[in-house]
Amino acid sequence: MEKLERIAKVIAANGICSRRDAEKLIEEKKVYCNGTLVEHPSLKVSSNDKIFVDGKFVEPRKDDGIWIYYKPRGVVTTHKDPEGRPTVFELLPKNLPRVISVGRLDINSEGLLILTNNPAIAEYFESPKNAITRTYKVRVFGKFNDDKFHKIEKGITIDNFKYKPISYELISLTPNNTWVRLKLREGKNREIRNIMEHFGLKVARLIREEYGQFSLGDLKPGKLYKVSRAVVNEVLSCL
Structure with a gap:
């Protein structure tokens, strides 16, 4: 027997919008299933049901990639x-x-x-x-002070801007050239570069190695x- 899915989830999975936006569209009475107005996002549907969003048929996605x-x-x-x-x-x-x-x-x-x-x-x-982990390998120029840098593991505030805790691993260290690996769960603009600058370090190379799985x-x-x-x-x- 085919597993039924909540209609908002099906709309999202077919690339129309996010599940949250699908729920809003249902609240705005813009979603129909088999010709009937959908009253609640908890409605469960099968692949045989015909769904329309804002007057447009939701074509089942053949190949999510x-x-x-x-x-x-x-x-x-x-x-x-x-x-x-x-x-x-x-x-x-x-x-x-x-x-x-x-x-x-x-x-x-x-x-x-x-x-x-x-x-x-x-x-x-x-x-x-969802706090999905991103892993970066970073090369920096400047004098790396491990005793000070570990503060990022508890979170740090720079210019009244709060960054969440970041775990790090020291890969290699020379007087003016250091490689570190950082793991963070947010993606603020220029986050790594701003943190490095705060510690007097200049990013020479920044490589994202992992994102989630x-x-x-x-x-x-x-x-x-x-x-x-x-x-x-x-x-x-x-x-």
Whole structure:
């Protein structure tokens, strides 16, 4: 017997919007199932039910996808750049469906970028409430003081801006050149660079190695791989 799913979850899984937005659309009386107005997001539906959102039929998504891409340095994470700089999406294979990125990496950062054709998947990974761990390998110039730097493990406030606790591992240390590995659960703009500057350190290289259950592995800059269907289904079950 086919498992029934809550209608808001089905709408999100088919890439229409997030589950939260689907619930709002139901509250606004913009969702119909088999010609009947949906009164509550808890309604459970099957793959045979015909769902309409704001007058448009919800076409069942045939292939939700997640791709792991190694973003090179010098490339911006946007579809179009007004300054004419190369973008991630211009470099992707032409046979890839239209995808969006989960968050961004700035032009001088590199490493793991999650791509998906389902906006609900992107929202799941980006949502602060899910606190998904990101791992970065960072090279910094300057005198590294381990006794002071450990303060980040309890959270730190810089210019009245609070950063949540970050765990770190010292990889290698020389008088003016240090590699550290950081694990954090939020993605504030320039978070790592701001923290390093606070300690008198300059970021020379910043590589995102992991995001949640995904890792770069042996992936080379500019290359990508498609995540297995089983793993995609696991992610969809969390939406």
